[in-house]
Amino acid sequence: MGYAFDLDDVGFLRSAEGGAAVAELSRLPLTASSRLADVAAARRLVGERFAAAALETAVLRRKAESKLDDPSGWLFTADALQQATASAVGRHRAGRLAGRDVHDVTCSIGADLHEIARVAGRCVGSDLDPVRLAMAQHNLGGRVGLVRADALRPVTRDAVVVADPARRDDSGRRRWNPADLVPRLDLLLDVYAGRDLVVKCAPGLDFDLVPEDAEVEVVSLAGQVREASLWLGGLAGAVRRRATVLSRQETITDADPDDCPVREVGRWIVDPDGAVVRAGLVRHYAARHGLGQLDHRIAYLTGDEPPSGIRAFQVVDHGHYSEKALRALLREHEVGRLEILVRGMDVDPDALRKRLKPKGGQEATVVLTRIGDAPTMILTRAVRT
Incomplete structure (x- = not known):
């Protein structure tokens, strides 16, 4: 707290x-x-x-250094900093609002408004918490009009509405159900029906519970999935799902081709960015980069050439997985430093590594997955392409 x-x-x-x-x-x-x-x-x-x-x-300014570009003069509460949008993510979202009039109805300490104000036409922020509003006034330097108001009682017309409902309960646990957000997602949608609206959500949100006419965008930064946004009204593109990988400036949507074959283990294994996986666009990503799936139910991809600018895994050896067989494979290749990646199998990587007790001078990554009904191990070397 x-x-x-x-x-x-x-x-x-x-x-x-x-x-x-x-x-x-x-x-x-x-x-x-x-x-x-x-x-x-x-x-x-x-x-x-x-x-x-x-x-x-x-203390909070030091913590904010990993999230905001220059928090040296900012004021925060612990909860507000926890939920504040990272600067790079905020700039991306603001870019889709460039030139528009914008009202951030849950502005908190002003992290989103800081980026929106750079590109928007006119903008205003509101919040119920007077302390956060006072902090926002300081953080924004008077560049944005601020007013104390309930997000569910509109005080503007026509402007694009930006909302970032609270996603944690009093114990600090994340809320995944739209009905548990504060304010609730269904109430936001009712109050701003007919308005262009973007709602920032946690990436664990059940997308089956959001409106069918919403565009769901999942955004990652530096290899971590940061958030999902729901774009509604005129803000929604002609797609249902979008994955944005900011580190590569790459966007994948469900309008892209998804003709991705299932194929045997090739020269490389690719673990798609978490935004691609969370948005359900693995096949679309694979088709773009000429890759295939090891199994149609599993997100691991394989091919002869990985995309550039990612961490990919060059295949050394592979075969049917058992703990005994893996131990022998590690011994054969003199692997002492081991990373274990798992999908589709009930294996605890940390517990398995302790049991294996690898010894040797080589470093490797083993991918454990299920191909069809067969548990499979793939020994690889991690490479930055």
Whole structure:
């Protein structure tokens, strides 16, 4: 949950004294082991009243460095930072809204609006939480109009609506059911019926529960699936599903060809990006890159040449899998450092690696999967193409 900021905290943090204090605290270790010393330093610097707020802000800014381009002057709450859109992902979404008037109805601390304001026509943000609104005002530097309002009570007309419902409960667990989002997805759809609307969702959302006329876009960044967005109204393209791989600037949709054969193990194994898998576009990706499936139920692909710019797996050997056979194969190839990838089999990679106790000077990746009814092992070398 983190520290519970109030408006007085935000006022102090926005002041010259508060800004200088956070900058000074940001030079501390800010680790679990240094916590007591860090707290003492904060109390000496700003006194008891604002020590926790200043220290928490320093900690959150450091955490935000892996998500936002330049969070050095930003204000956050722990929950708001957890849900904030990564800068690269926000820029991608904003690009689809370029030139439009936009209303972010759950603007929180302003991470999405920061990117939208660069390319949109006019934009406005709203939220029910006065603390987050005050933080957004600071973070956005007055570039965007902000108003306190309920997302389910529209205060604009005609503008594109952007919504990012809360996706965690009080214990911090993710919500996967659209009915558990705050505000609920069905209520957002009812309130903004007929409006162009984009709703940011967790990638684990059950896409069978979203409207048939929505475009579902799954976005990955640096090899990790970051989010799914539902594009509705005039924002939806002529596709139902889209996978966007930002690290490769590649987009796959269900309008692309999907003529992908099932074939025997070739020279390479390719594990498609998670956005492609989550969007159900493995066959479309395979067709684009001249690959085949090892099994029509499994996402692993194979071929003679992998796509460029990915981590692919050059096949060394393969055969029927059993733990005894794999142990012998690793011994034959003198493998001591082993990565285990699994799909379609009930195998715990960490537990299996401990039982195998590989020894040797070589490094390898073993792919365990099921081809038809046969458990199969494929020994490979990971290569950045």
